[in-house]
Amino acid sequence: MNKKLFFFLGFCALLALAQQSNIVIKLVGQEKPTIAVPDLRGSGASQAYMGAFNSTLYSDLESSGYFTMAAKSMYPLQVPQRSQDFQSPAPGAPATGLSLAGWANPPVSTTYLTFGYAGESNGQFVLYGWLYNVKQPDLQNAQMIGKIYLGPMSEVGATKVAHEFAADILKLFGVESLFGTRVFFVSNRSGAKEIWSMDWDGTNQKQVTSYKTITTMPSVSSDGSRIAFTSYLNGLPQIVVHSTETNRRLPFFNQQASMNSNLTFAPDGKHVIYSSSISQHPNLYGADLNGGGIKRLTSGRFIDVEAKINPKTGGDVVFISGRGGPQQLYRMSIEGTDVERLTSGEGQASNPSWHPNGTHVAFSWTRGYDPGNFNIFIMDVATKNYVQLTHGAGRNENPWWGPDGRHIVFASNRSGGMQIYTMLADGTQVKQLTKAGRNEMPVWGK
Amino acid sequence: MTRKTLGVLALTLSLLSTGAGCKKKIGNLSKPDAPAAPAPPPPRIEEPKVRPTVATFTAEPSAIEKGASSTLRWLVKDATKVTITPGVGEVTTLDGSRSVFPGATTTYRLMAEGPGGTAESSATVTVTQPPPPAVEAPKATKEDFSVVVSRELGDVFFDYDKSDISESGRGTLTRNADKLKQLLIDYPSAIVTIEGHCDERGSAEYNLGLGDRRALSAMDFLKQLGVSADRVRTVSYGKERPQCTDANEDCYQKNRRAHFSGN
Incomplete structure (x- = not known):
């Protein structure tokens, strides 16, 4: 009897483990195809910018997390520059880099190969870029991309062209490029907490707000056109909305409450949900984009914050509530009905962020750790199965899915002060994006 | 006979003759009484010596x-x-x-x-010794309200993740209520703000709500004790303004508070 129970429990544990890793496989992929990305050469004025071009192309493809990068040291000596460089090797002769087999066979053993060359045309940086599936039996079927890209003759131009080429490659595999996406975050480096922005890779860090008070808890609309945050500019924590294009403040009606905060935009771009203490207890309210048309969603003598609306369905909401004790992750309908707790009740949960697929939520949780020691988890909302991505390296909070659904930006104090990092959804490829000051609460916009 | 002897004789004679003028005693001439004393020496001629x-x-x-x-x-x-x-x-x-x-x-x-x-x-x-600097003349205005509030109104402390008023919190708030009633009379235009604060462990988003609850709990208790609410405000700082940042219970407890400020 006990033995049976033991086996049963063991089976359940195995099943749970399998389900947990399934989450990551589903989101990141299990078999990563191999790609070879040899350095391209340039002629004329373009030569000066090939370093920037090659490193950008390689980095975009590598950091997508979609590919396994073939080891450069294994590349053949001869690398094609044009499609017509490929030759059919003489029977019996060893395959060179100018044949499909020269790349497909060991030691490179790649499936995909990028090649091409750059030049100058009318003062422009011109790239002739190809992507081949070298496992195909013949050249006719091998070509997946053969395209000309144009950009200004400068490092910026060469980098832009590389991003575009990489984005085209990724798109073929259903992977959205992060090129052009922005991360908004909170930094105290100006002296007060303000909203800042940076490119997805940590470059181009800029101060967005100058309210010179506590300005924090940003969120971004799904089309990236608006950010909302909580600021004390009138002495109380209230919601402020900005256009990301003009950086102008947009009208938003705050209820006459000591606290209005944690605004989240609906995927339809027309509605919002936020937390307000208008009725004494911080509960959730729905409203129009400008704060009108207020509708109470939750009520009770407890704290409800951080609502996030399902980006696929628009019909269900995850949020954080203290209704059952310590703060936990809950789900309800957009009408405020069918409230269900998603986390087990252990520890404290916070900071939910929907995956673009509308089935998974990244969040932070202290489960298994002392209060305050948050780690990043991903949960399949339907099954409540979860996987833990960070494991006690400092405090890890505020995960937010990248638009590609493969990366997560988050804040961690693993290296001392709180800083912003990205990682692949399987917990690998951790990259630190910020260094100056204290940086926290990143949100990733298109 | 010396010149001296002659002089004495002459003087004697003249004396006798003067006396004889009245008495006419002839007999004195023949019998002198005693020899005459010698004359004193004449004074020396010198600069006068005067003390300063x-x-x-x-x-x-x-x-x-x-x-x-x-x-x-x-x-x-x-x-x-x-x-x-x-x-x-x-x-x-x-x-x-x-x-x-x-x-x-x-x-x-x-x-x-x-x-x-x-x-x-x-x-x-x-x-x-010079006296201490002159004491400023007492100002016409009263002591700064924010100073009085921070001195007179004590912090109310909370348990972890809680916003209900503890036994010791009730004591503090009861004392605060009495003082506050008087302060609001003494400073008829002043506003008191109850700030809600949290320790660093919960999420910032949840703690903003928790701080709001703490401030409102303190306010509700004061209202029950008869403090007029129209000049008492609440604000939550969540964990944005801790008074210490150490990762230990001592510091956590200090930060789980409702704090009174005057403005």
């Missing part, structure tokens, strides 16, 4: 604050050398003045020397 005199030696003022000066004045006669100690030394005039800056109470001595001897005089300068 100090006519005046004063310190004016005789009492000064430390750092101020006093003026010594002197008038000396019949002196060839005048010395003032301490600190001044020999002076060149018999009639003069000098400013002195004694650091402590000092008795100055003037020594006058001359052919006729010496003379001394003294004058004391009493040095007093």
Whole structure:
């Protein structure tokens, strides 16, 4: 009897483990195809910018997390520059880099190969870029991309062209490029907490707000056109909305409450949900984009914050509530009905962020750790199965899915002060994006 | 017969003759009474030797604050050398003045020397410590409200993840309520703000709500004790303004509070 129970429990544990890793496989992929990305050469004025071009192309493809990068040291000596460089090797002769087999066979053993060359045309940086599936039996079927890209003759131009080429490659595999996406975050480096922005890779860090008070808890609309945050500019924590294009403040009606905060935009771009203490207890309210048309969603003598609306369905909401004790992750309908707790009740949960697929939520949780020691988890909302991505390296909070659904930006104090990092959804490829000051609460916009 | 003898004789004769003019005693002539005393020696001719005199030696003022000066004045006669100690030394005039800056109470001595001897005089300068800076005249306005509030109204502390008022919190709020009622009378236009704070462990988003609950709990309790709510505000700072940042329970407890501020 006990033995049976033991086996049963063991089976359940195995099943749970399998389900947990399934989450990551589903989101990141299990078999990563191999790609070879040899350095391209340039002629004329373009030569000066090939370093920037090659490193950008390689980095975009590598950091997508979609590919396994073939080891450069294994590349053949001869690398094609044009499609017509490929030759059919003489029977019996060893395959060179100018044949499909020269790349497909060991030691490179790649499936995909990028090649091409750059030049100058009318003062422009011109790239002739190809992507081949070298496992195909013949050249006719091998070509997946053969395209000309144009950009200004400068490092910026060469980098832009590389991003575009990489984005085209990724798109073929259903992977959205992060090129052009922005991360908004909170930094105290100006002296007060303000909203800042940076490119997805940590470059181009800029101060967005100058309210010179506590300005924090940003969120971004799904089309990236608006950010909302909580600021004390009138002495109380209230919601402020900005256009990301003009950086102008947009009208938003705050209820006459000591606290209005944690605004989240609906995927339809027309509605919002936020937390307000208008009725004494911080509960959730729905409203129009400008704060009108207020509708109470939750009520009770407890704290409800951080609502996030399902980006696929628009019909269900995850949020954080203290209704059952310590703060936990809950789900309800957009009408405020069918409230269900998603986390087990252990520890404290916070900071939910929907995956673009509308089935998974990244969040932070202290489960298994002392209060305050948050780690990043991903949960399949339907099954409540979860996987833990960070494991006690400092405090890890505020995960937010990248638009590609493969990366997560988050804040961690693993290296001392709180800083912003990205990682692949399987917990690998951790990259630190910020260094100056204290940086926290990143949100990733298109 | 010497000239001296003749002189005495002559004097005697003249005396006799004067007396004979009344009495006509002839007999005295023949019998003198006693020999006459010798005459005194004539005085020597010399410069007169007068002792010096100090006519005046004063310190004016005789009492000064430390750092101020006093003026010594002197008038000396019949002196060839005048010395003032301490600190001044020999002076060149018999009639003069000098400013002195004694650091402590000092008795100055003037020594006058001359052919006729010496003379001394003294004058004391009493040095007093300066008084503390003058106390500002009491302001017309009252003590700053924010100072009074932070001194008089104590913090109310909370348990972890809780916003209900504990037993000790009730005590604090009851004392605060009494003081607050009076303060709102004394400062008729002042506003009191109850700030809700949290320790760093919960998420910032949840703690903003928790701080709001704490401030409102404290406010509700004060209302029940009869404090008028229309001049009491609440604000949550969540964990944005901790008063300490150590990762231990001592610091966590300090930050789980409702704090009163005046403005």
